[in-house]
């Protein structure tokens with residue numbers, strides 16, 4: 010039986026896969042089972058930050074695998090402590106809880122906001138406000154946080170205590186807070202799954218100020234936008250705000266599962282012994298890989314990301330068959346005249362892998378994609394849009 014048939018028979022049918030079986034890769038090139046090469050403009054949905062078979066990442070992970078691959082959280086390990094130190098130093102925040110995914114990082118954030126609110130304002134203050142069109146994960150709590158009804162339909166009753174407000178309208182948030190005690194607000198500065206939509210700067214600052222004034226925990230979901238993706242280490246850094254909690258995952262691990270809930274000064278002591286946990290969280294191999302990723306996202310790399318972003322925007326804005334281009338850094342959404350799925354299909358035929366988000370073609374290439382490779386991919390996308 011072909012792998013495709015095996016998968017369709019035995020793997021839960023939750024994913025609509027493209028007809029490509031990837032067997033290996035190098036840098037931004039993915040290779041399929043027939044030896045065909047693709048320029049990967051999706052990097053596993055923003056996960057393989059430095060591409061495939063990245064020498065430094067492999068060295069960091071395998072060195073750790075050769076020492077100890079897992080200890081449980083009953084013991085200390087160096088990679089976990091060193092990664093937490095780096096995340097705190099580079100955000101000015103105080104502590105990190107490690108899990109294994111974006112959803113788990115957000116679960117932790119929700120717990121932090123609820124516990125802080127219960128301790129400081131009473132147990133009726135539990136509501137978490139998120140934005141319409143947001144995406145925060147697939148667990149029941151993060152699904153409830155996700156402001157898109159299409160994800161909710163068949164999973165009722167959802168976890169109570171979530172309210173969704175319209176992005177860009179701070180009065181709606183104020184109106185909710187006037188009627189409901191709000192523990193925390195969770196936003197994506199660039200809505201990824203929602204269609205690669207950056208929030209307005211004045212809006213983000215107004216939400217931040219409002220939260221600060223009311224002692225509402227201000228949380229930014231950087232699962233997709235984090236770790237250099239937008240041209241800053243974390244996307245909130247574009248907006249001049251200081252979150253109480255930052256969650257991240259996807260690109261942090263460079264390909265191994267890791268999620269981090271980074272906790273700021275105000276809430277740094279909220280989680281104590283027994284309040285939360287994860288068997289795999291802080292796994293030494295995953296953390297060793299993440300350190301090798303984070304240490305290479307320096308100012309030079311961030312400038313390069315911004316430069317590549319500008320190239321993509323310049324090439325595609327106003328191009329034939331392109332209605333609009335939106336995003337930040339190497340997180341780009343292209344509204345095309347033809348259906349996005351059709352463009353992505355054409356690109357696959359011509360050796361370029363792209364993603365979609367809502368009705369857009371979405372690009373999340375590796376941060377270190379070589380300029381000439383990027384140029385080739387953009388030319389293919391451009392011609393697919395123009396036809």
Ligand SMILES: *Cc1c(COP(=O)(O)O)cnc(C)c1O
Pocket residue numbers: 109110111112113115144145146147197201202230231232233234258259
């Ligand atoms: C992908 C994503 C998540 C969920 O992450 P998982 O690792 O799939 O649990 C949460 N929030 C945002 C913004 C995401 O893009």
